Amino acid sequence: MSSRVVIRRVTRASGGQNSPELVATRMRSFASSLTPRTAATFLAIMTSDGLENYLITPDTESMNKAALSAAHAVTGRLAYADELPDLRAAARVGHLFFRPGGTRASTTQSGRDPFSMAASLADMSAGSWVAITMRAPHRGLLLHEDRLWDRWIKGRIVGGTHHSLEPNGVIAHIAAASTTRADVDSLLRQVAGDMHGFDLETRTVHFPRPWVLAQLAAVTLALVIAGVGVHVAAPSLAAIVPGAIVSMTTAGLFVFAVLPLQIMLGYTAWGRRYEKRFRTGRFPLPRRRWAWRTRPPTQGNDQGRAESAQDFQSSSAKRATGPGDYPLSRGSFKLAAILPVGALAPASGSASGTSETGDRAAPASLLRRIGPVIGLDAIGRMVRLSAADLWAGVAVFGKPRSGKSYLLRSLFAFLLMDQQPLPRDEAATPEQSASMLGEQGAIVAFESKSGQDAAEYQAWATSLGTRKVHVFDLADPDGARIDMFTGGSGILDSAAKFVEKMIYHWGSDSIGAASAKTLRGVFTTALGAPTDSLEAAIETHPEAPTPAPVATHMSIAHALLGGYGDEFGVHLAETIRRRLADVKAGRADGNQESLEVAVGGLSELYGTTVKPASRAALQKAPSSKVEVLMLAPHWWRTDGRVTTIDQILHRHLRVVINSGATSTRTGASRDNLRLPAAVGDALSGMLLYSLKEIIQDVCAGWEDQGRYVAIICDELARVAANSPDVIEWTRMQGRAFGVIPIFATQEPDQLVDAVKRTMFSLSTVISYAQENSDVATQIAKDFTGGASEGFEVVHPKEVMDLARYMTLVRTVVEQQRQNVFTARVHPFEDDRDAFRDVVYPTDTETVVR
Template structure:
């Protein structure tokens, strides 16, 4: 298809306002001057819907820009989305072996009609075609700018007819137009053309359908052929005598000749048109010398005689106002137009400059950037599954990773709850940086990857226990860990940590056992190991003292069982995640991830190899890790924003990560800014979020609203997007197509006009070179050669510990009795040194 074609997509906006419609149609006429011609095409599909297209012939690059401008003005006129397409239906297929093509021919009438466009429905022409309900039928308006002589002659002709004083031709903007209709048969085509002409608002002339190729020229040439043929016949039969003897034969043979010549010429014209229509090459409206109406002659008494009507243009050409024509493309609405999409909202000029990550572009191809300086205010993404939230999230992630190539003072932490999402993140990291190990994978269900050390708090064992209990309270939810549970955990956690440090397994399994998870006998024996060690090992003294709460001489087994029951049930839920707590698994602390500006993706859902994880386990561990990350940020990242350092936190489903308490998420947005925190949070279930979390998310500096079908969420979107006076309706939000979003953001803290953008498809096309080129403009710096900023071997990832004894059912009593001196020592005795983070350890654990 060697043309420029655009498809009209209906929007969910209200009906077109006739007053605004007529005014905007003038801009459509003005932009037509920059192209040779244009055709508005309406096609009825097999399903009964009516599709509209704008087609312009191929010309220069300048005319190509003119076609885009013409499409933009058409979109503004009819309040629809007009976008480039290459799937215009075959106009001849489906109309049978001999499709009927008819064109409009002006009927010569001396009296003008009185029709006006006042109060007319802009979509009436399209509705007429839809109501005709002829599958595969189509109507085409081909337009060009008329010459001044044509306009002058037409206006003079209108005046001579005594037409309406407010005639549309006196308005200034006119287009020379030809009408072509295709249908399966002659009667259907004729009827459709008559209805279309009658529905054109303000048209005060009548046009009749004429089959293509049946004009005056074939008859004239046919008659000429007949004369020539007759003369030849008379000349070759002189033996018949006089002319009176030969003329009957000549005449009899000339009539078939005339009919044959006419048929041949008519067929040739039809075939040429069919060939052109196959390539969507519509003939331009004919140009002819303008003809002026002569003043009528008078008889001897001075009375004017009836003059022959002279149409000033070729009779296949109508001179129409632009609003009379653009109605062909107005979506008729409802089922007639098919599914609606959101109205086109162009990117404001402030977001077109390379000021940050480029998310995509609007309908006109204008790039849409976020302000890098405003990312501290947060980026929120809301929408139903499959509409592009994850793709947009990874566009932001790719920009951050690309920035790390030239500025490695940025930490990246991605929370994923599905294995394919984690794989996509690592694939993007490798594609952008060229380093397959640039992003560390931490997978809940895969023990071959490191785990986050949830006890990596500085301080004594009791202080670590206190901090873990606070994190557990956040993960399980407010009110789920009561005083009795907290007291029981405080009694056994220091002992579990001491046992873990000395090679007896992981602290969670040990805590569960000390709480009676494997019976009172096993718990008592395990506690005795700590109390025995305290005799000779000063590090065990504190832990042994805490065990007295549950294992003192005056505490009976039944009392111990009652006091530890609630805590035991909670710890059992964590202990079920065996692969995560495996003592032989390598571990890394949040502090090391932050301090070394590392990039990690934490997959807390189904593993990449398909290993299943329950939703409850995912939510528990997600909340636990987020709480501890917040505390680590508070210890490590003081003043990072002022230093130009960032903590970029990505979460593809905030409802899983946030837990049931709002404090952590709201802290990241409200107080995290000064610590360099830049949150990128998405959710498809905002109604499941705590009210404060939801309010915090909706208050992010940047919001991307994807397609929605929940009425309450749609109301929230409309409320957010109309805050600055912008015009959005619930129907606009519900009609947002896949991989499109309404962007509401700020630049230098100032709210910008919301716009509709298509998310860039770099990832779907695998075009990472183009991605780097586009995002390079956003950084304002040259990437140069890709360099590895993260060391090949992350020295801060601690290897796992092979336990000296098992914490499982087959617990070895010989290990319990082993001398303290033979037990394994901690891997890193200086790991929790008080001056490690250049901050003293507070005496009160609540002061962290």
């Protein structure tokens, strides 16, 4: 037999919880690998990271296979551990012992949750632990524990049905540790109560046992007193007994007094060594009872006669009718293989399957410093997402004012902080001087509420370093702008790509093939002709629009689509043709090649054979879309502060695109300037599509280079209303380009089906409270992930009953799905300067009360 011990950490894997019948079958398979000298220990310990479960076995092939059976029984995944957590933190260790006094009432196993013990253990205080060590029964000629137990237990129960009589029963020793003796006693009573079917009276024993020490001390004292008495009475006894005998008697009593004293010291040393084995994780085999024979129970008991406490009296008169001797060591119990399984199940307090939202503890893996903090778990510890898994996306659902914007800004703050690690001499912790994702990353956030919300992004930049956050207010006529006509290899390509952006927002049903063709021709002309062509047309036409529109590519397209009347559209087309003729003849300066392309774009609407009626039919559908875009005329200007998306990516900028109301806090010219919602949604959606297209051109290979593009969108329904293209791409192909998608919306039903499916396919899904039961059911179904019973089932009522700022979270670590848990979003914006210290505290654990 191998003397090497293997420690395995048991963590919960994905999938549904097993039925009690399947758990029992797998645990019997596990127990079949045990021998009388091969033990296994189930250890549950409450650490600072939560409840942890370990399986400790000898390093043998059979036990390695048996460990898999035990893991499957608790729907767990095994991971080797180098050592156990510190078991010495608990001040007291106790052992469960049989106490003669009759069988007690017990709960039946039928229909009971075999993992209910896990829920109780999740309430242990930090440092407390429970260890159940098991071996197979001895079946020798002199000691056959199975036969002795069967005879004894069948004499105590009616009908001969008992959990310990099931195949592959184990001999178990149960130990526990906690801060006080009372806590240890309470913990052991709870463990005994959670093993459904366990019906023996028990008590808690601590080593060395005080009553043994007291008895040995009493014997020592009695011998000393007797020796003193004989010595005092020696003169009187001299007349009766020779003096030599009296002296020998006195000396003998004193000598014999040393023997129980030595036994007491030796027993004390043994007891302390025995306790030390448990404190150091070297759990001994359950002890055997050493006796030549055990007294069997009476025949009356064998027939089911009820017992009373009097049956356990030790008088010779009662011995003939007693229940017999306990056949095992009183610190050992024979159990069905399924009974100890609750100590191995990594249920973290949610094993009861309760639907109460607040009872879902965070997995211990999310309490480590693996990425951004999203909030506090049920006991006030910081819960995190895995930074290494952010590429697989974050989806957030929540009704208005639930706090989802706050959460998204917290994730933004982490990214911003991660790009600016502190110098080592300034860092309070090693993590503060290192970057998890890399320092080169562009961040693009789409904000739709107000400039006040956009300004919060800038406030984070002020607190966390020197890198600025640039806000593009779509409604600010004097603000910075993003050129949306870039991205093509030429005028024709740029015009086609711009039309694709429009189709993305309005959808192919709204912009069909005919409208798309018309729009491509119009924007080909608008991009090829100089903007002063519109000014020249206005100056030379008696019915020109007043006030004169700003001369932009968009206003040229609007005029050509009849936005200022058909006569002016015809006049503008002729002005562009004359401009080309003048350039060819040398009468004017200009780009002849561009003008030739522009004139070519006029053929569909303003060709020599096109009648006004035919032109009007072609203009009707597409003109309504361009008319919406013209409600933000300033956005299409080419003068002033203008940048491009490829510049944003190349320079790894952090930008916020605000389609809501403006605020001077962001640098806008005035407060509360607002575009119609339709305009803001159209511009935001088209910019999102532009971002996706340019990422494909600029960011190829960024994942391998350690660079990324984080896309944060607060109201996805507004920018992906009619097309799933961008959202699906970020999830399926975006990783290779370093894309990190972080999306939020109020309800899944606001999204088209393809976008909805993509949102639920992201690795992290976070839900705030929902008021619609159908929506709550949909989210709960995704969180449940196919489970049919047990704590893995998330109920719709849990989603609906979440308190404000409380979330239900499904996420992954190393692409492995974790248990659903609750977290309250932390108020980081109340103290931004402490953000680094909260995310990376100097102590080993951050608990917020």
